[in-house]
Amino acid sequence: MLKNAFLSVQTDDDFEQLALQIFKHQAVNNVVYSQFLKHLNISILSVKHLKDIPFLPIQFFKSHKVLSSTQKPQETFTSSGTTGSLTSKHYVTDLSIYENSYLKAFTRFYGEIEEITVLALLPSYLERNGSSLIYMVDDLIKKSNNTESGFFLNNLDELAQKLIKLTKKGQKTLLIGVSFALLDLIKTYQFQLKNTIVMETGGMKGRRKELIRTELHNILKKGFGVENIHSEYGMTELLSQAYSDGNGIFKTPPWMKIVIRDTEDPLQLLSNNQTGGINIIDLANVNSCSFIATQDLGKVYSNSTFEVLGRFDNSDIRGCNLMLQ
DSSP, X not given: XXXXXXXXXXXXXXXXXXXXXXXXXXXXXXXXXXXXXXXTTOOGGGOOSGGGOOOEETTHHHHXXXXXXXXXXXXXXXXXXXXXXXXXXXXXXXXXXXXXXXXXXXXXXXXXXXXXXXXEEOHHHHTSSXXXXXXXXXXXXXXXXXXXXXXXXSOHHHHHHHXXXXXXXXOOEEEEEOHHHHHHHHHHOOOOOSSEEEEEOOOOTTSSOOOOHHHHHHHHHHHHTOSOOEXXXXXXXXXXXXXXXXXXXXXXXXXXXXXXXXXXXXXXXXXXXXXXXXXXXXXXXXXXXXXXXXXXXEEEOXXXXXXXXXXXXXXXXXXXXXXXX
16 A cells, blocks of 8 residues: 555665655556656666656646546645646645645654644735645644634734744744745844744745845845744645755655756756756655656755755756657
């Protein structure tokens, strides 16, 4: 049973064995992935090691129904997009897998959710339907079992007063927000927060001039009076998240791994400390596709942490248009 097998992964060997099992399952049961492998002329039997597994370009989630299950989807998560643009759709047939993944990962990195007040400043996500991030944060707010936890849309005054109040009480707090909204908050208020994790999820989305990470984090650190800005790295197409506790260096839970591909040859994987396209293995994503080639650029370090350095220009990834017809 592959459903929650990802939770038992502890070692690299555990990871590889389960990844190969999931690959075989998805190569047979996922029509889109199966066709992709045929276009590449790759047989299931030829894949004997983790490095042999091909990664499905993330664009297929915009044009195809990427499923490895015959069950009816319980939820369809959608990506944000400009008016008229195609959005990714992730058909989730078992929400309990997603819930297990994000709760176990969050607890691993930040401790028991019941001890944390969760304040969410995610206006661009709240203003649309189908956000996997909103689903996760809403559940974390509920599981925090704290009446102070909640979402904030345009009520920045209320949020500011709550942050000040919780700091005075010494309450452990998570403020999670999109970059532009966090910048809007500190434009009006200056804080000296204690016992508070400030976590940005990215996302200027045309609301403000794009800033490089170091510039953004320096502004946020000064405005909130904190030593580090945390970050969350997740996608509509995934069921797992990576987290950074500062400097944009991310760590993954044991069932998630990042590998880097050559930007000129998408089937060629690169060594540590080399910049290329980010490929993600998400073993929780068993009913969809666990092997995804993203449109992000980054590098992996020798201790398995990774950094996101940008996006492909115009999202133009060579060799990834085999089925986009």
